[in-house]
Amino acid sequence: MTTDPVLDHIDADLPNAIARLQDLLRIRSISTDPEFADECQRAAEWLVEDLQSIGIDATVRPTPGHPMVVGHMDGPVEAPHILFYGHYDVQPVDPVELWDSDPFDPAVVDGPHGQTIRARGSSDDKGQLMTFVEACRAWKAVHGSLPCRLTILFEGEEESSSPSLVPFLTENADELRADLALICDTGLFQSQTPAIMTMLRGLVAEEVTIHGPARDLHSGMYGGVAMNPIRVLTRVLGGLHDDQGRVTIPGFYDGVPDLDAELAAQWDALGFDHKRFLGDVGLGIPAGEQDRTPLEMIWSRPTAEINGIWGGYTGAGFKTVLPAQAHAKISFRLVGDQDPVAIRAAFRDWITAQLPADCRAEFKLSGGAGGSRMATDHPLFEQTRAALTEEWGDEAAYVGCGGSIPIAGHFKTILCMDALLTGFARDDDNIHSPNEKYDVACFHKGIRSWARMLGKLA
C-alpha cells in the first residue's frame, strides 16, 4: 500500500473536502452556552454520519453534557492501534460585530497566505480534526482499508473545561485504549514549520465574586463611606503581578522547573521572532517575567491572566452606583509539577486575606489540570516527524505549547497511553477571536501530512 496515489486522490478531492468542512462549520456548536446544546448534538450526529460514510463504525455517545463521538475501524493485526482525538465544539463568537462575515456562514476568501476558510471553529478545531478524517477517507478510497487499527474520539466540551471527559474516559477505558493517541489541536511553528508539541501548559480557571454592600448604593449618598467591591477587586487583582511580571500569590512557583540546557539550546535555534509575534497583534513589550525569554514566557513559564471582569453599571451613559458585587474570571497556565489543587487553594487564600472585614469573596470552580511533557522516545514520534518534514519541506520541530490540552494528561493517567500532538493552525488564525480562519493550504497539506504518516505505518 503506497502513499503517492493517496496524495493524488487528496489533491483531486480537495474541493469536496472543503465543502464537507463548510457543512460542519455551519453548525453553531458553542459548548459553553447552554443555548447551543442542540447544535452540539447536531455536530456530533453530522460527524457520526460522515465517519460511517468512510466505513468507520461510529456512534454518538451521550454524556451528562455534550455527547462524545466514538468510532472504530479494524486494520492489520500487527499494525499499531491509534486513537485520534479532536473536538467539534467551538468558542463563543462575541464580539460578533467585529466579524467581517457571519461566523457560521463559512466563506472561502483571500487571506494573508492565499485562500482561507473564515468561520468560528475553522481552525479550532473542526478544520484540524477533518484533516485526519479526510486522510482516512482518501486511504479508504484508494486502498480499501487503513494501514493501522483506528479509534476515533471527538469531544464536544473542550472549550468549556471538558466536564464529561474524565468520567467518559474512565468508564470506557478498555474500549478507548490504544498504542498512541494523536491529538490534532495545535499549530505550525511561526506559521511555516511543522511542529510536534512536547510540552503543554495546564490550566486552572476560577471565577471570583466580591460581595460588598447588601444592595447597589447611590454614590452620592454612600460614596466615600461605603466600601465599593470594584475598588476591592481592582486593588487585589492589581497586585497579581509584581513590577518584574512575576505572579505574587505565595507558593505559586512551587513545582516550576527550570528549563534544561538542551531544550533551551533547541529553542534558541528556532530563532523565534518575538518582535514580529507581538507586533502582529499590535504589541511590543514581552509582558511576563522580565528575566525569561519570550519563548519561555509562552511555553515553559506559568501565568495568571484575568480573562474577564465586570461590575457596576456598564451600559450607555453613566450611573453613579456603588454596586453590591464585582466579578472576575481568572485563569492560570501551569507547568511542570505545579499542582492545580494547590494553586486554586493558594489563590483563594490570597484573595480572602486581602478583603476588608465587611466584604467577602465567593469562588466558582471551572476545571483544572496540570502541565504535561510528551514521551518523545516513542517510535511513532520520529515516524510522524519524518512524515511532516517530507510534506512541508522544513524540518519538523519539537516545541513547547502555551496552551492547555488537558486531554494529553488524561490519556496518560487514565488510559496509560502516550500522546502525540501536532496540527496545522497558524498564529494568525484568530482562534477564540473574531474572524477565525483556517488557510486552505494548511487544510490541504494537513490532510496530506496525515496520509503520509499513515503511510509510514503500512
Place this chain on the structure above:
Amino acid sequence: MTTDPVLDHIDADLPNAIARLQDLLRIRSISTDPEFADECQRAAEWLVEDLQSIGIDATVRPTPGHPMVVGHMDGPVEAPHILFYGHYDVQPVDPVELWDSDPFDPAVVDGPHGQTIRARGSSDDKGQLMTFVEACRAWKAVHGSLPCRLTILFEGEEESSSPSLVPFLTENADELRADLALICDTGLFQSQTPAIMTMLRGLVAEEVTIHGPARDLHSGMYGGVAMNPIRVLTRVLGGLHDDQGRVTIPGFYDGVPDLDAELAAQWDALGFDHKRFLGDVGLGIPAGEQDRTPLEMIWSRPTAEINGIWGGYTGAGFKTVLPAQAHAKISFRLVGDQDPVAIRAAFRDWITAQLPADCRAEFKLSGGAGGSRMATDHPLFEQTRAALTEEWGDEAAYVGCGGSIPIAGHFKTILCMDALLTGFARDDDNIHSPNEKYDVACFHKGIRSWARMLGKLA
C-alpha cells in the same frame, strides 16, 4: 390666606394625589438609554397637562436631548418670585431581576415605615417634585391663587449628566430668573429629621478604555508574553486609594477646605449613627480617609469611585481570552474649590503615566461640576426651616449632602440666583437601586411642608 384649610384639603385629597403620582411613575422615562426617549417626551407632556389643570401656564420645551417643562403662574406683585426645580427622568432599572415588582407598575405596599410607593423614580425624583405640585394644587383649590409668583422648571436629563441644561438656562435666563430657587431632590436626615442642604458635592465622571492588543487573543498562545489590558486597568485603578483611604491622584486635594469649627460642632450634634447607616446596607467599616469622621466622608470630603468595570469574557462558562480592551466608568465627588477641569486632567495624566508603552488609554467625558455652598443668610432659608420644623416636629437641620446636584451651581452662575435644597426622601428609599420606594408619609408630609412654606410667604 391661611394655611390650615390648605392642609385639610391636602389630607382629604391624598388618595387622589397618590393616584396622580402613580400615573407619572408608569412612564418609563429612563434618560440615559436612548431607547426610552419617547417615554421621556411622554413624561414631559403628562406634567404639562397636570400643571395646566392647576392653572399654571406650562409648555413642553424641546432641547437637543430630552425636553424641559417650564410653567409660570402670576401672584401678588410684592410677593417673592420662586423657581421650583425637579426632574422627571429616572435611573435605569437593572438588575431588574432583583425587583419585587415591575419597576414601572407602582404598587402601594407595606414598607419599613408604613405604607410606601414602590417604583423607579418614586423617590428620585417624581414623588418629590409632585409634593410641590400637590401643594400648589391645594393652595389653588382653597384660595384660588398662590401667595407668590411661581416659575416651574422640570428637567429630563438629571440622571444622564444634564447635557442640555446649561444651554437651556443660558438661552432662557430672563424667563427663568427668580428671587430664589427651590430644589426638591434630597432627603430627610437619618430618615426622620427635615433637612436643608447647605453644602453639595460636585461630580466629574469619566469613562476610560485601555487598549492593548489589536484583537482579542487566546491566553494559551499569548498568555504570559502579551500584555492584558485588564491587568493594566486593575493595576492602575487598584492604586486609586492608598492604605489610609486617600485618593492618590497628584493634586486631587487641591482646593479642598478643612471643615470650619462651627459646622463641625453642628454636625457632631446631629449624632450621626454611622454604624446603623452602614449596617443597614450590610457594611461596617467607614471606607474613606481614616482621619475623617464618617459624616465628613459623605458631606465634605471628595471621593473617587469606580461605578462600572468591564472587559473580556463575562458570560456563562469560561473563555481563556486576553481581550483587546478593558473599560471602567469612574466618578469623582468634588468639594470646596476643587476644579472639575483640573481633576479631569489630573486623572487622565495619572492613568496615562502608568501605561506600558504598548498600551494606550482613551477617555470619554461625561459632564462635570464643582461643589457648592448655599446662601443660608437668605431670609427664605429661615422661613422654610420654620415651616419644616412645624410640620415634622423635629427641628429642621442645616446639613451637607454627599450627592451632586449641579443645578444649584448653575442657578448661581447662570441665573445669579441662590438655591434652597430640601426634600423628603429616606436613606432606605433605594434610589438608583432595585425596589426604589417613597413612603406615603413622606409624600404626604412633604406636600404639607411645601403648603406651610407657601403660607409663610402669604
